[in-house]
Amino acid sequence: MNVLLSTAFVLTWSSGFIGAKLGAGSASAVTVLMWRFLPLAVVLGLVALVLSRAAWRGLTARDVGRQAAVGALSQSGYLLTVYLAIQLGVSSGTTALIDGTQPLVAGALAGPLLGQYVSRTQWTGLGLGVTGVVIVTAADFSQGGATPAWAYLVPFLGMLSLVAATFLDRRAPRAVAPSVAMTVHCATSAVVFTGLAVVSGAATPPAEGSFWGAIAWLVALSTFGGYGLYWLILRRSGVTQVNTLMFLMAPVTALWGALMFGEPFGPQTVAGLAVGLAAVVVVRRGGRGAARSGGAAAAAATADTNAAATIRKARISGGSAAPAPRVRTGR
Numbered sequence: 001m002n003v004l005l006s007t008a009f010v011l012t013w014s015s016g017f018i019g020a021k022l023g024a025g026s027a028s029a030v031t032v033l034m035w036r037f038l039p040l041a042v043v044l045g046l047v048a049l050v051l052s053r054a055a056w057r058g059l060t061a062r063d064v065g066r067q068a069a070v071g072a073l074s075q076s077g078y079l080l081t082v083y084l085a086i087q088l089g090v091s092s093g094t095t096a097l098i099d100g101t102q103p104l105v106a107g108a109l110a111g112p113l114l115g116q117y118v119s120r121t122q123w124t125g126l127g128l129g130v131t132g133v134v135i136v137t138a139a140d141f142s143q144g145g146a147t148p149a150w151a152y153l154v155p156f157l158g159m160l161s162l163v164a165a166t167f168l169d170r171r172a173p174r175a176v177a178p179s180v181a182m183t184v185h186c187a188t189s190a191v192v193f194t195g196l197a198v199v200s201g202a203a204t205p206p207a208e209g210s211f212w213g214a215i216a217w218l219v220a221l222s223t224f225g226g227y228g229l230y231w232l233i234l235r236r237s238g239v240t241q242v243n244t245l246m247f248l249m250a251p252v253t254a255l256w257g258a259l260m261f262g263e264p265f266g267p268q269t270v271a272g273l274a275v276g277l278a279a280v281v282v283v284r285r286g287g288r289g290a291a292r293s294g295g296a297a298a299a300a301a302t303a304d305t306n307a308a309a310t311i312r313k314a315r316i317s318g319g320s321a322a323p324a325p326r327v328r329t330g331r
């Protein structure tokens with residue numbers, strides 16, 4: 001996985017939690033989300049009509065419907081819970097911490113659902129990541145406050161929604177162009193959040209400049225940056241690798257929140273950041289080791305298959321086949 005791409009993903013995804021905090025001070029969650037996605041969906045729709053028609057050719061209604069479901073889970077469901085949690089008083093750092101449990105769930109399900117091998121080293125890294133999350137969460141809980149205990153369960157629902165979207169997309173029969181996926185996802189979210197805002201009487205945006213500054217922040221950094229890079233890295237590197245980077249969101253957001261909003265950031269948070277970094281290193285090394293083992297096994301299987309095919313051909317033609325060369329695979 002490209003280091004620069006990974007760094008950009010961590011920073012832009014973390015910016016979403018900060019943008020939610022910025023928007024929470026001037027409007028309700030559904031108002032912010034409606035005006036985040038409604039103009040964006042219009043722009044992306046025009047781009048699709050004018051510049052990217054070729055990417056839509058060959059798509060069936062089922063393909064578009066699947067992407068709409070993915071968007072409803074990964075944007076509508078996930079973001080609504082994040083924004084609601086922050087408005088209920090959960091800090092941006094803690095919301096990111098709870099969201100950081102996603103890699104454990106995704107890693108555990110990658111094998112049975114996608115057939116992706118998760119090595120023992122990768123499980124060790126995932127365990128380290130959870131430890132880092134617990135360390136930083138404990139530091140935030142120790143600060144106390146008036147936030148109800150049940151509010152900390154809300155981000156877990158969003159995490160599960162994003163995990164479900166990830167596996168739904170990965171099990172698709174064929175890949176869809178990122179530009180198409182982004183357009184369908186944003187259009188779906190625009191419909192969902194506009195409907196919620198109209199029904200709740202929260203569709204009118206406030207006139208404050210801080211509100212529109214938060215909207216610009218969320219569109220530029222969080223949607224095009226974080227959300228776009230999430231699907232790009234997912235398709236290039238797989239579920240376990242990309243979701244391991246999610247462990248870094250919590251400490252990065254906690255530091256960012258401390259600098260912008262004065263949220264607590266002490267020695268425990270620093271320790272959590274260090275453990276999260278170690279988790280990423282361990283999982284990435286485990287992934288490379290698994291890939292090498294898989295490559296050796298594939299080479300051996302290919303050699304065995306070719307040798308068997310040669311023998312069969314010789315028998316069919318009535319001739320004889322020379323012994324197939326032995327392949328050293330380290331087995």
